Amino acid sequence: MNRRIPAIMLKEVNHILRDSRTLMIVILMPIMQLVIFGYAMNMEIRGIRIGVYDYRDSALSRELVHKFAATESFQISYPQKPIGEMNRYFYQRAFHAFLIIPADFDHTMVRQNQAEVQLIIDASDPNAATMIQNYSFAVVNMFNDAERLLPIRVKTNILYNPDLKSAYFFVPGLIAMILVMISALLTSIAISKEKELGTMEQILVSPIKAHEIIIGKVLPYILLALIDAMLVLLIGKYLFKVPFVGSFPVFLAFTMLYVIVALSLGLLISTIARSQQAAMMMAITMTMLPTMMLSGFMFPIASMPKALQLITRFVPARYYLQIIRGIMLKGNGFAQLMQPGLALILMAAVLLILAIKRFSLRLK
Amino acid sequence: MNAEYMIRTEDLTKVFGNFTAVDKMNIEIMPGQIFGFLGANGAGKTTAIRMLCGLLKPSSGKAMVAGYDVRVDSEAIKRKIGYMSQRFSLYDDLSIGENIRFYSGIYQVPYKVAMERAKDSLKMVGLDLSMKVMTGSLPLGFKQRLALVCALLHDPPLLILDEPTSGVDPMARRAFWNVINSLAEQGKTIIVSTHFMDEAEYCHRLIIMRSGSVLVDDSPRALKEKYGSRNMQELFLLLAGAVNE
Numbered sequence: 174m175n176r177r178i179p180a181i182m183l184k185e186v187n188h189i190l191r192d193s194r195t196l197m198i199v200i201l202m203p204i205m206q207l208v209i210f211g212y213a214m215n216m217e218i219r220g221i222r223i224g225v226y227d228y229r230d231s232a233l234s235r236e237l238v239h240k241f242a243a244t245e246s247f248q249i250s251y252p253q254k255p256i257g258e259m260n261r262y263f264y265q266r267a268f269h270a271f272l273i274i275p276a277d278f279d280h281t282m283v284r285q286n287q288a289e290v291q292l293i294i295d296a297s298d299p300n301a302a303t304m305i306q307n308y309s310f311a312v313v314n315m316f317n318d319a320e321r322l323l324p325i326r327v328k329t330n331i332l333y334n335p336d337l338k339s340a341y342f343f344v345p346g347l348i349a350m351i352l353v354m355i356s357a358l359l360t361s362i363a364i365s366k367e368k369e370l371g372t373m374e375q376i377l378v379s380p381i382k383a384h385e386i387i388i389g390k391v392l393p394y395i396l397l398a399l400i401d402a403m404l405v406l407l408i409g410k411y412l413f414k415v416p417f418v419g420s421f422p423v424f425l426a427f428t429m430l431y432v433i434v435a436l437s438l439g440l441l442i443s444t445i446a447r448s449q450q451a452a453m454m455m456a457i458t459m460t461m462l463p464t465m466m467l468s469g470f471m472f473p474i475a476s477m478p479k480a481l482q483l484i485t486r487f488v489p490a491r492y493y494l495q496i497i498r499g500i501m502l503k504g505n506g507f508a509q510l511m512q513p514g515l516a517l518i519l520m521a522a523v524l525l526i527l528a529i530k531r532f533s534l535r536l537k
Numbered sequence: 538m539n540a541e542y543m544i545r546t547e548d549l550t551k552v553f554g555n556f557t558a559v560d561k562m563n564i565e566i567m568p569g570q571i572f573g574f575l576g577a578n579g580a581g582k583t584t585a586i587r588m589l590c591g592l593l594k595p596s597s598g599k600a601m602v603a604g605y606d607v608r609v610d611s612e613a614i615k616r617k618i619g620y621m622s623q624r625f626s627l628y629d630d631l632s633i634g635e636n637i638r639f640y641s642g643i644y645q646v647p648y649k650v651a652m653e654r655a656k657d658s659l660k661m662v663g664l665d666l667s668m669k670v671m672t673g674s675l676p677l678g679f680k681q682r683l684a685l686v687c688a689l690l691h692d693p694p695l696l697i698l699d700e701p702t703s704g705v706d707p708m709a710r711r712a713f714w715n716v717i718n719s720l721a722e723q724g725k726t727i728i729v730s731t732h733f734m735d736e737a738e739y740c741h742r743l744i745i746m747r748s749g750s751v752l753v754d755d756s757p758r759a760l761k762e763k764y765g766s767r768n769m770q771e772l773f774l775l776l777a778g779a780v781n782e
Binding site (some may be wrong): 176187191192212370381 | 613615622630640642
């Protein structure tokens with residue numbers, strides 16, 4: 174029986190339990206990150222001030238305005254100043270947008286079966302402007318629906334996150350980012366620290382094999398990373414009220430896979446970096462930015478240039494994000510998540526083999 | 538090659554870039570010998586030792602250790618070697634017992650057997666400590682002796698000690714050498730590198746190295762007679778002094 178892998182594991186567990194700094198990283202960092210990012214990244218818009226110039230002032234036009242007022246997002250008022258001085262309101266940030274209903278609103282509506290209203294939006298914050306636009310379309314659609322006026326209309330149905338709550342979107346993304354970052358960080362120190370202390374030399378003169386060291390070092394950290402996963406999931410669920418539709422064992426299985434990818438990446442870094450400091454820097458830069466930018470967390474992959482799209486294929490979070498959104502929001506099971514799951518298995522295998530190959534049993 | 542040698546090298550050489558750390562080393566070490574590697578810092582002692590342990594690949598030449606070729610059978614060699622590096626290399630954040638458990642694990646020595654051996658070795662090196670004591674809390678002299686105990690867990694026929702006494706006070710050094718002597722009496726072959734010349738007197742045979750080359754290779758007594766020196770210190774200054782000018 175091989176006793177070397179258990180020996181390395183037991184030693185690592187002892188290191189972890191005695192090192193309060195590591196425990197702090199593992200427990201406090203994810204909580205802080207999730208809470209801070211979570212509140213900072215809140216992208217819902219509430220209390221958008223819309224000024225209405227209703228030149229028709231009929232039952233029908235008031236009904237449209239009423240539809241706007243009925244949502245939580247909009248605050249409707251009728252500005253005092255004439256429409257020509259609209260810019261002033263924008264300068265003073267008194268309004269985010271204006272809704273202008275022309276005098277022939279009812280007329281064209283009945284005669285031509287369609288009417289135009291104008292929406293003028295302050296786009297100095299483009300994100301907010303896009304959201305105001307989308308919300309307004311939704312309101313106009315509701316109006317059309319209610320009045321049954323248009324024979325053909327585009328109806329947008331938003332599934333899985335009907336209120337477009339941003340927590341639904343950033344909590345899975347943050348889980349993906351925090352897990353990859355912390356896991357890579359933990360193992361990146363695991364070997365570089367022993368090189369620095371000189372204890373690696375003592376291990377290398379023993380008849381141990383490279384894969385025994387690597388596997389013995391990965392296994393204890395899987396448990397640690399899974400504890401983190403539970404932690405962020407609980408915060409997401411209870412603090413940010415993100416639903417969890419899917420099955421927990423499925424979540425656990427895929428999360429374990431993802432964590433193994435990240436831990437292996439950390440080990441690979443560890444075999445390359447010469448000092449603990451360098452290893453930590455590499456682990457953070459190699460995980461944080463790609464996960465934020467190139468995983469589909471912040472920006473949709475489909476809208477990236479082809480070259481970047483290609484790069485995203487090498488970002489593990491890209492696959493995990495697909496998986497975790499699928500599980501949390503859609504209730505996907507193993508069958509639907511085969512493809513990203515296989516991608517992660519492939520990545521874990523490649524990274525582990527690279528780490529073992531790179532890990533030289535001889536000194537440099 | 539003759540199997541009666543514990544170690545035999547032929548033109549063993551290690552080159553780092555354009556720096557030759559060990560240059561055509563030819564030595565023969567018999568079982569049961571205490572063999573000294575002497576020389577100033579940077580003379581090539583540690584590089585030579587690391588090649589013999591299988592930690593470094595030789596650039597050229599040949600070395601047989603315990604009957605195995607270092608290029609081919611480094612794993613088999615590693616089973617035969619107990620090694621102590623010049624840097625203290627046990628884990629400070631593990632207890633004595635945990636360190637022993639770890640090293641017995643990576644050498645696949647059954648825990649009970651390892652514990653028995655550890656108790657004997659601890660007695661031999663004069664350490665009477667609880668297994669629960671944290672290694673980090675021990676003074677350096679104790680740590681060095683504990684490291685030796687760990688290096689002996691798999692009962693290796695060959696012990697390689699790279700400057701085991703650097704940074705240790707004279708009393709502890711003397712005690713350490715008594716232990717090395719009794720290990721040699723038990724039949725173990727021991728290679729010790731040191732830059733303390735007085736320690737050379739304890740060796741059965743020794744080499745003095747300078748800039749990667751072996752200057753002399755003989756017993757301390759023969760060397761003193763040959764060069765007419767009263768002690769090793771004098772001999773060393775005579776031979777290797779050029780480095781220290």
